[in-house]
Amino acid sequence: MIGLDIHEPQSLEEAFALLGDDESTARPMGGGTALMLMMKARLFKPSALVSLAKADPRFHGIHLSSDGKAFTIGAMTTFAALEHHDAIAKHLPVITQTMVTLANPRVRNVATIGGNLAHADPHLDLPPVWLSLDSSIRTIGPAGERIVPLADFFAGYYETNLLPGELIMQVHVPVSPGWRRRYVKITTRSAHDWPAVGIALGLQMQAELCTDVRIVLSAATDRPLRLEAAESILRGQKLTPGRIADAAQATGDIHIESDSRGSADYKAHLLKVHLARALQDLSE
Amino acid sequence: MSNQRIVNFTLNGEKSTAIVRGGETLVELLQNKFDLKGARESCGQGLCGCCTVLVNGSAVAGCLMLAWFVDGADVQTIEGLANGNNLDPVQEAFIEAGAFQCGFCTSGFILMTKKLLSEHPDPSDEEIRHYLIGNLCRCSAYPEIIEAVHLAAAKMRVLARA
Amino acid sequence: MATITAGSQIGRSIPRLESRDKVTGRAEYTHHLKLPGMLYGKIFRSTMPHAKIRKVDTSAAAALPGVYRVVTIDDIRTVIPHPYYGPAFHDQPVLADGKVRFAGEPVAVVLASDPAVAEEALGLIEAEYEELPAVYDELEAASSPHLVHDELKPAATFPDLQHLKGRRGTNIALDYKMRRGNVDAAFASADHVFEHEFRTQQVMHVPMEPFVTVADVANGQATLHTASQGPSFVRIEIARLLGWPENRVRVKVPHLGGGFGGKLYIKLEALVTSLSLLVARPVKISLTMEEQFFMVTRHPCTFRIKSAVTKAGKITARKCEVWWNGGAYADIGPRVTQKAGFTSAGPYDIENVWIDSFAVYTNRPPCGALRGFGAPQTAWAYECHMDMMARELDLDPVAFRRMNMLRNGRPQAGGTVMEDADIEASMDLALERIGWNAPLERVSGNIRRGRGIAIGFKGITAPTTSVAIVNVYADGSCVLYISTVDMGQGSDTVMAQIVGEVLNLDPEKIKVIHPDTDVTPYDMGTLGSRSTYHMGTAVRLAAEDAKNKIEELARDLDMPPGSNLPVAELLRKKYGMQAGNIIGTGSFMPDYQKPDPETGQTRKATPFWGVGASSAEVEIDMETGEFKVTKLVNIADVGVPINPKLVEAQLSGAGIMQYGFTTIENMIFRDGQLTNGSLADYKIPSLLDMPKVFINEATRSNQKDGPFGAKGAGESTTIALSPAIGNAIADAIGVHIPDLPVTPEAVYRAIQSLKNAGGH
Ligand SMILES: Cc1cc2nc3c(=O)[nH]c(=O)nc-3n(C[C@H](O)[C@H](O)[C@H](O)COP(=O)(O)OP(=O)(O)OC[C@H]3O[C@@H](n4cnc5c(N)ncnc54)[C@H](O)[C@@H]3O)c2cc1C
Ligand code: FES
Ligand code: FES
Numbered sequence A: 001m002i003g004l005d006i007h008e009p010q011s012l013e014e015a016f017a018l019l020g021d022d023e024s025t026a027r028p029m030g031g032g033t034a035l036m037l038m039m040k041a042r043l044f045k046p047s048a049l050v051s052l053a054k055a056d057p058r059f060h061g062i063h064l065s066s067d068g069k070a071f072t073i074g075a076m077t078t079f080a081a082l083e084h085h086d087a088i089a090k091h092l093p094v095i096t097q098t099m100v101t102l103a104n105p106r107v108r109n110v111a112t113i114g115g116n117l118a119h120a121d122p123h124l125d126l127p128p129v130w131l132s133l134d135s136s137i138r139t140i141g142p143a144g145e146r147i148v149p150l151a152d153f154f155a156g157y158y159e160t161n162l163l164p165g166e167l168i169m170q171v172h173v174p175v176s177p178g179w180r181r182r183y184v185k186i187t188t189r190s191a192h193d194w195p196a197v198g199i200a201l202g203l204q205m206q207a208e209l210c211t212d213v214r215i216v217l218s219a220a221t222d223r224p225l226r227l228e229a230a231e232s233i234l235r236g237q238k239l240t241p242g243r244i245a246d247a248a249q250a251t252g253d254i255h256i257e258s259d260s261r262g263s264a265d266y267k268a269h270l271l272k273v274h275l276a277r278a279l280q281d282l283s284e
Numbered sequence B: 001m002s003n004q005r006i007v008n009f010t011l012n013g014e015k016s017t018a019i020v021r022g023g024e025t026l027v028e029l030l031q032n033k034f035d036l037k038g039a040r041e042s043c044g045q046g047l048c049g050c051c052t053v054l055v056n057g058s059a060v061a062g063c064l065m066l067a068w069f070v071d072g073a074d075v076q077t078i079e080g081l082a083n084g085n086n087l088d089p090v091q092e093a094f095i096e097a098g099a100f101q102c103g104f105c106t107s108g109f110i111l112m113t114k115k116l117l118s119e120h121p122d123p124s125d126e127e128i129r130h131y132l133i134g135n136l137c138r139c140s141a142y143p144e145i146i147e148a149v150h151l152a153a154a155k156m157r158v159l160a161r162a
Numbered sequence C: 001m002a003t004i005t006a007g008s009q010i011g012r013s014i015p016r017l018e019s020r021d022k023v024t025g026r027a028e029y030t031h032h033l034k035l036p037g038m039l040y041g042k043i044f045r046s047t048m049p050h051a052k053i054r055k056v057d058t059s060a061a062a063a064l065p066g067v068y069r070v071v072t073i074d075d076i077r078t079v080i081p082h083p084y085y086g087p088a089f090h091d092q093p094v095l096a097d098g099k100v101r102f103a104g105e106p107v108a109v110v111l112a113s114d115p116a117v118a119e120e121a122l123g124l125i126e127a128e129y130e131e132l133p134a135v136y137d138e139l140e141a142a143s144s145p146h147l148v149h150d151e152l153k154p155a156a157t158f159p160d161l162q163h164l165k166g167r168r169g170t171n172i173a174l175d176y177k178m179r180r181g182n183v184d185a186a187f188a189s190a191d192h193v194f195e196h197e198f199r200t201q202q203v204m205h206v207p208m209e210p211f212v213t214v215a216d217v218a219n220g221q222a223t224l225h226t227a228s229q230g231p232s233f234v235r236i237e238i239a240r241l242l243g244w245p246e247n248r249v250r251v252k253v254p255h256l257g258g259g260f261g262g263k264l265y266i267k268l269e270a271l272v273t274s275l276s277l278l279v280a281r282p283v284k285i286s287l288t289m290e291e292q293f294f295m296v297t298r299h300p301c302t303f304r305i306k307s308a309v310t311k312a313g314k315i316t317a318r319k320c321e322v323w324w325n326g327g328a329y330a331d332i333g334p335r336v337t338q339k340a341g342f343t344s345a346g347p348y349d350i351e352n353v354w355i356d357s358f359a360v361y362t363n364r365p366p367c368g369a370l371r372g373f374g375a376p377q378t379a380w381a382y383e384c385h386m387d388m389m390a391r392e393l394d395l396d397p398v399a400f401r402r403m404n405m406l407r408n409g410r411p412q413a414g415g416t417v418m419e420d421a422d423i424e425a426s427m428d429l430a431l432e433r434i435g436w437n438a439p440l441e442r443v444s445g446n447i448r449r450g451r452g453i454a455i456g457f458k459g460i461t462a463p464t465t466s467v468a469i470v471n472v473y474a475d476g477s478c479v480l481y482i483s484t485v486d487m488g489q490g491s492d493t494v495m496a497q498i499v500g501e502v503l504n505l506d507p508e509k510i511k512v513i514h515p516d517t518d519v520t521p522y523d524m525g526t527l528g529s530r531s532t533y534h535m536g537t538a539v540r541l542a543a544e545d546a547k548n549k550i551e552e553l554a555r556d557l558d559m560p561p562g563s564n565l566p567v568a569e570l571l572r573k574k575y576g577m578q579a580g581n582i583i584g585t586g587s588f589m590p591d592y593q594k595p596d597p598e599t600g601q602t603r604k605a606t607p608f609w610g611v612g613a614s615s616a617e618v619e620i621d622m623e624t625g626e627f628k629v630t631k632l633v634n635i636a637d638v639g640v641p642i643n644p645k646l647v648e649a650q651l652s653g654a655g656i657m658q659y660g661f662t663t664i665e666n667m668i669f670r671d672g673q674l675t676n677g678s679l680a681d682y683k684i685p686s687l688l689d690m691p692k693v694f695i696n697e698a699t700r701s702n703q704k705d706g707p708f709g710a711k712g713a714g715e716s717t718t719i720a721l722s723p724a725i726g727n728a729i730a731d732a733i734g735v736h737i738p739d740l741p742v743t744p745e746a747v748y749r750a751i752q753s754l755k756n757a758g759g760h
Helices: A012-019 A033-040 A079-083 A086-091 A093-100 A105-110 A113-119 A126-132 A228-234 A241-249 A264-283 B026-034 B089-097 B106-119 B125-131 B142-161 C019-023 C059-063 C073-077 C115-122 C138-142 C159-164 C183-188 C231-242 C268-279 C333-342 C375-393 C397-404 C423-434 C491-503 C531-556 C567-575 C644-663 C721-733 C744-756
Strands: A005-007 A027-029 A048-051 A062-064 A070-074 A136-141 A144-149 A154-156 A167-174 A179-186 A197-206 A209-218 B004-011 B014-021 B052-055 B058-061 B074-076 C039-045 C051-057 C067-071 C106-112 C126-131 C172-180 C192-200 C212-218 C221-226 C249-252 C283-286 C301-309 C315-325 C352-360 C447-458 C466-472 C478-481 C511-513 C582-588 C610-621 C627-637 C693-698
Touching: A012 A027, A012 A048, A033 A113, A062 A086, A070 A086, A079 A093, A079 A105, A079 A113, A086 A093, A093 A126, A093 A179, A105 B058, A105 B106, A113 A126, A113 A167, A126 A179, A126 A197, A126 A209, A179 A264, A197 A264, A209 A228, A209 A264, A228 A241, A241 A264, A264 C744, B004 B026, B014 B026, B026 B052, B052 B106, B058 B106, B089 B106, B089 B142, B089 C019, B106 B125, B106 B142, B106 C019, B125 B142, B142 C644, C039 C115, C039 C268, C051 C106, C059 C067, C059 C115, C067 C073, C067 C115, C067 C268, C073 C268, C106 C115, C106 C268, C138 C301, C138 C315, C138 C352, C159 C172, C172 C333, C183 C301, C183 C315, C183 C352, C192 C375, C212 C268, C221 C231, C221 C268, C231 C249, C231 C268, C268 C283, C301 C375, C315 C333, C315 C375, C333 C352, C333 C375, C375 C397, C375 C447, C375 C721, C397 C423, C397 C447, C423 C447, C423 C610, C423 C627, C423 C693, C447 C721, C466 C491, C466 C531, C478 C491, C491 C511, C491 C531, C531 C567, C531 C582, C610 C721, C610 C744, C627 C644, C627 C721, C644 C693, C644 C721, C721 C744
Parallel strands: A005 A048, A027 A048, B004 B074, C039 C283, C221 C249, C315 C352, C478 C511, C627 C693
Antiparallel strands: A062 A070, A070 A167, A136 A144, A136 A167, A179 A197, A197 A209, B004 B014, B052 B058, B052 B074, C039 C106, C051 C126, C067 C106, C172 C352, C192 C301, C212 C221, C212 C283, C301 C315, C447 C610, C466 C478, C466 C582, C610 C627
């Protein structure tokens, strides 16, 4: 690559100025892993990369609120930092579990959770998990800060609802005790492939009853998607095999694309079977 | 100028300086300016591990890391692993287990094994398989690699006791 | 130094000679080579699968600061009037010439001192095309009016292809025939006739060191440093292309980062040599991983197989029709078509055999040699076919195979008598290791389990030659000169063991010189499991020649017989100081008889037989089709293993590679465009994909005319592996899957089709 500028702004103002306006092809950079892949494949050629490493301390760190009810995680947090964080392992074990099959240790040492969200590739493993945890994003831009629920964040294949010049600063993740959670990564070729289907699940059980539930589908659709129809079949109900089967069936009208990992039909089928199995497992 | 800079860093224990360009990767820097051959680009996508380098003690993909950011860092490559003519126990284990054929992937496997054993001194097969998931060997010396990791772990335990 | 006694080097698992270089990152690969004043070339590739080139506008690229030159075929033609190359056919232009034949074909090259500049300039080249109708499928292409090449242009190097010269109006590059007995009569009178069709997919070698060549052509000398498996062939073909004598072309190969058949014959060398000749500077082209998918791949194949079987289960006739999708350029495809066609009826003793095997041009990336040379594709068909018939006839698949098996002393379908081929012993060991007769819990919940067995064989490319030189220095130390390329299979080590065995030397102290055609003598190529047998024999002969000369020297010096004075002392006595050498040479070409072109019959088709047997145990999720190969066993007959550990590594490495071709790997095309041409999307096996129980073993056998009883080992476990898995899956789910790769979706669809048909 020639003619690529690199900046490490020491303040947000400087970062915003470097990132420029709507027309600018300068890009913010987290770990740079996704950016490098796209530049190498000549998918796009930014004029400059603006590293967020030194722009603001709020982009860093993993903090559990004093009441223990939520995590605030800086966008520049690497996957490895998340993976090896004791409080995360304790309160959000599903995150730690997801890390084991996410990319590889070298990528995890470098890639950031902010870059991962902004990249908005529907095959990524963490976004559906954040979504199933009811997370939200704190953004910051020239026009100020916003809190965006993750459910409103993704706009499509590689697209988000970030405003021009806006950055992801933090991810807020509520800690909700008593939930059982799981991320199911289904690959159809090698074990180190992208998922054909990803399912992030959360289940709140009181005795036999499912009091609340989150089901998020990824990889098979153009963005991570809450499967609300299926959720509503389960919410407030006993999770009998029949009810679980009904919920799995309720995924039938989701638009799924065929690709090299499987036909649309087959992926829809995998979703049904694995969703039902995971629900069954979690409810026991 | 922001498309070129001087980077000062430590390379295998030696203070080093180079002029790098904005788009230059770490593996390009090592090969072109320092004639180090152990980290090499194969997939170019962070998947195969042939370009593995340790930066501040963490393994990274040299093909995806911009050389720009090694300023101030401690960089270690396979060339810095042996102590003179004395091989590292991981290197010895790879020879004894025959854990390579063509050898193109070997530096990456050895450096990753180093890191694996620092985190899991006595890894299970499962831990080995997961930790080395980002290292591909087309000669498929995989069974021998698993053997080498166990052997290296045993060697390092003996050394630790001594 | 410990005294080395005769016989002590054979069967010794010494570590690879180059081990230290490889674990310290110091091993030399062409990948790293830089020459002073060198230019880097980047390739501009076609976006069209089949099109006339209207115009290539290189002006903007040429104007980019730092670009040295942009080159098209017109420029090449100013220095090489007929810039076409290829091992079997001279059909491949150095750069696209007037038309493009596959999406990804090289059209122009940018040269610059800085590879990043060359890369940048690629984006500034514009090509205009006039699209032509394209053909992608081998069956369709065979009868299509849309031609990939107007005329067939066989190379002079293969005399048996000369009858094809000038043939027009067809995409069939070669038709191979074998005829034995009367199949029609046998089918007419058969108790049962079975006919099945199988397909295999296009896959790629994926060497971790991508293709790379450096050429330095100046002052009437050409020096190539190249990642090649066949330096001698490269020299001959480059000399032909340049119209120069062979002694002005030098080809050097340092360590090679994987080959698997891909880096054989001539590849990037033709282009890079032409470029260097044109600009009179050293030029280097290194492909990226993505570009490798456009260099060479493995043939997809359609195989129609038909067998006549008696009530008792004796196969009386077999007809094979094999269509090889060779892509846009023949490469060595015609040889694959012949050699794999030759064994496509399987290792069975069948009275009446009819084989047609066709090499077909299509508008896909070219296909060539890949570990197994077509044998794995054919075995997929004939071994699945065996199980399908056994199922229909309600025969035990093992007994059915035993009843029909080709045994030593019997002629193979082409007339060559089988010798030293341990097919049955290999099968028996595969059965034993998998626990064939042990109870299997066939059903648990959604899971069904099954076991499968398969056997296979292959002939070895013939006739081919290897030459070796052994040089004993004045101090008694020893150097071996060979052009065999050690790409990780361990040939340097094994050859040193052979020298050590003959000359009573420690092989770890012998130096093996890497191929350099100015120094190392001719070898046909490091391919087709031939090195241990061919080069191994040449090396043994060279070492024996040296030994004879040492004995002669002792006699000349009037040493009493049996005095066993060390060479160093003999030479010192002769020359009065530490001086001189003992040079031994050896050359080997095995016996061969050209097959009859109409019937394929010959007394001697192959110097030896590659034999493999595999067995597998699988677990299928009946709801999703997801499966696990829980146990995989690969057995090969390698004769006497010279270095058992290296042999085992070959068996298991080949096995895992073939496992990828069976279950994971697939080049997927849409309208002639490859859609998954990178490792992000074309997956190869990783540590996590390997079957948990994975056994690789050689049978105890002896290749009587091989060096110390040895024969090749690099391909044998690729042959039977896929059908063993396919048969295990069928055993579990009750139906066969005819196409590779076997994916979870394919298994799921098979289960569904069986359900819909009212099966269990
Ligand atoms: C070999 C390999 C394997 C992988 N396997 C997996 C896998 O199995 N599962 C998985 O989920 N992912 C996988 N990934 C993808 C990986 O998760 C992403 O590459 C990574 O998350 C991107 O993070 P980054 O910090 O490197 O992003 P960058 O490359 O820095 O940035 C990505 C995008 O986000 C923008 N951006 C970065 N930070 C911010 C911010 N704070 N605010 C706004 N925009 C920002 C950038 O401009 C860019 O558009 C893999 C990647 C590689 C290289
Ligand atoms: S070359 Fe960097 S990971 Fe493959
Ligand atoms: S040893 Fe050849 S790729 Fe690993």
